[in-house]
Amino acid sequence: MQKRKATIIGGKGFIGRHLAVKLRTTGWDCRLPGREEIFKGQEDMGNVFYCAGLTADYILRPYDTVEAHVSLLSRILRADRYESLVYLSSTRLYDSQPGIVGTEEIPLSLNPTIPRHLYDLSKALGESLCSATGNGRARVARLSCVYNDHTDDEGFLPGLLRRIIEDRPSFLEIDSSPAFARDYIHLQDVLDALIMIADRGQGFIYNVASGENIRNETLFAALATASGCKIIPLLHENPPPPARISIQKIQDEFGWSPVSVLNKITSIIEENLQC
Incomplete structure (x- = not known):
């Protein structure tokens, strides 16, 4: 063929x-x-x-x-x-x-x-x-x-994962606000x-997209639970909530269902901190 x-x-x-x-x-x-x-x-x-x-x-x-x-x-x-x-x-x-x-x-x-x-x-x-x-x-x-894991060259989330996995700190200070949200x-x-x-x-x-905006405070809590690393945001801005991206069309047409970012980052950390 x-x-x-x-x-x-x-x-x-x-x-x-x-x-x-x-x-x-x-x-x-x-x-x-x-x-x-x-x-x-x-x-x-x-x-x-x-x-x-x-x-x-x-x-x-x-x-x-x-x-x-x-x-x-x-x-x-x-x-x-x-x-x-x-x-x-x-x-x-x-x-x-x-x-x-x-x-x-x-x-x-x-x-x-x-x-x-x-x-x-x-x-x-x-x-x-x-x-x-x-x-x-x-x-x-x-x-x-779009993210993959801690080996990505760029990106806010891959950067956090990389610092947690490679440095294994007890805490991290981040130039971001707990209210910022992304899909x-x-x-x-x-x-x-x-x-x-x-x-x-x-x-x-x-x-x-995932169809869900994840606030930094939720992301930081999941990272802390998985790694034991407390993440401390240094900014305190409170921007309006971003648009929520609808994925109804791609789900209806293909039956496509993306993985939860919170579940994925937990598995990435657990797999790599065992090494």
Whole structure:
């Protein structure tokens, strides 16, 4: 039987490189071209997973942000050599509307005069390009805060896990507030969702999240229970509650059920502190 073909754009990044391993171990023929190699020849790209993007340094690199989120995408869509395309976007697009239930259909509120919205606007434009030019073959996955474990290079939660597991302190002081809240989604759940969306997705936009905002105070308590390390927040801000990301659509269509972050971090700590 012929292998299914995948092309990962941004295959050296956090999600892209793990997705490549997942696809190859499940029998896919997986290609990870560099940007200079994408348009060489006329070979069909198969199922494209568009994982290219900037996160932490997007304000310092505005032109690179637009290139990664929009310009390169537009050239791939224009070449039209793909069977399907899944564009990785972000649930950050709901951040300007605290307290709402963030469904895929809700209108977004973005302001081009706010520097932080450069990220949001460029992702929204990438989504719009997929809608306008994808001929029904392009879909969008809006991801929340993706984590794997303490070996991740970046991220608030992986950083906490790394310090607890590697240093084994009795307490940690953290530059954050107990009232801050995020929606955390585990990497393996994300990979499963991306493949399902590419394989048999019928909709256009899918929220890929846990559907639950976890406050830092709840997260810190779970970490303390699992490790014995007391976490002391140094900030005391009390921001409005963030949007709650609805995952009803992806659950109804695929029967997808993500793991609880509190259960996952407990198992990560218990497994690693036994060593």
